[in-house]
Amino acid sequence: GAMKILGVAGLFLWGSSLASAFVPSKTLYPLPSRARRYVAGGRALRSSAEEDPATVISTALKKLSSLTDETIVIKYGGHAMGSEEARASFAKDVALLQSAGLQVVIVHGGGPQIANMLDKLQIPTRFEGGMRVTDEATMEVAEMVLSGSINKRTVQEICSAGGSAIGLSGKDDLMLGCKQLDPALGYVGEVVQVRPLILDYMASELGVVPVVAPIGYGLDDGKTYNINADVAAGAIAQELCANRLLLLTDVPGVLSKDKELFSELSADQVEDLIEDETISGGMIPKVQTALDAAKGGVGKASIIDGRIPHAILLDILGDTPAGTGIVA
Secondary structure (H helix, E strand, O other): OHHHHHHHHHHHHHHHHHHHHHOOOOOOOOOHHHHOEEOOOOEEOOOHHHOOHHHHHHHHHHHHHHOOOOEEEEEEOHHHHOOHHHHHHHHHHHHHHHHOOOEEEEEEOOHHHHHHHHHHOOOOOOEEOOEEOEOHHHHHHHHHHHHHHHHHHHHHHHHHOOOOEEEEEOOHHHOEEEEEOOHHHEOEEEEEEEOOHHHHHHHHHOOOEEEEEOEEEEOOOOOEEEOOHHHHHHHHHHHOOOOEEEEEEOOOOOEOOOOOEOOEEOHHHHHHHHHOOOOOOOHHHHHHHHHHHHHOOOOEEEEEEOOOOOHHHHHHHOOOOOEEEEOO
16 A cells, blocks of 8 residues: 555665666676677667666656565575675665565575685585585584574665565574485585475565575484575475566576577577587576476576676666576
8 A cells, every 4th residue: 555655656765876777877887788689589678778767767666566565586695795885785675675565585695605604714625526515514604604694694784774674594484394415415405395484474464574594404304404595596486486586696697609698588498508508507507496486386587697786676677687587
């Protein structure tokens, strides 16, 4: 009702910061993303800079009001979490979406911060097949960093930006049940069960943003497991039947071999691009997570460029995607 209308009207309160998200400047957008072409659609992107700022914001307001009560799951990490300025921008955007009536759930990563803490504590790290082995000591540090410092800092930043958030881990209410992914990797978990009740209640009934650390428990052994944040976000989005899943990354999205951005990809296209190695390396699990989510009932799953200021607002409200959408 009136509170949601006020929330939408609050879009204007971000002033020039918000306007710059939709009418990019050379300072904020050093990347050529605003001039890229839609490869899938075969049509050129039209820069929002060609439009009057008031028109752009008015259009965004109308779109935002139409999204009231939709559920959006965001995987937060990488560059968007890398600096105080980027974190503050993200927190403001989340608070804005919340005030407009969207039900936002955040799952955060923290790999670099875990690595830094392991170095400080002089705990040796070893790798198996390019992946970090999580032994008992490493798992204790991972839980301390993820469920402790990163989780609570993120909650505080969202609340300080005008939102309302509460921090959780996948062990709370036995939310994320796991099995061991690979004995050679130690305490790395594969999600096999999601109990989303507490998330749904917090987001839809209490109007609070749940901020989830990707730590789960073993269904068979009760032990603590570290979970890939993208995978955790995808599993949660499926169980919540979310309207959108946004995976923030440090790349523009899925690129062709000519380095052009795919605006949208279908399941068949994804398979073809993996087969011809257009999609390779670390992008494969991200695309697979997005595809699984889309097949699992999520309205739209997107891999977006978290280096772009206000990337989540641009992707949700703008005419120009901030990455690649994956559809079933």
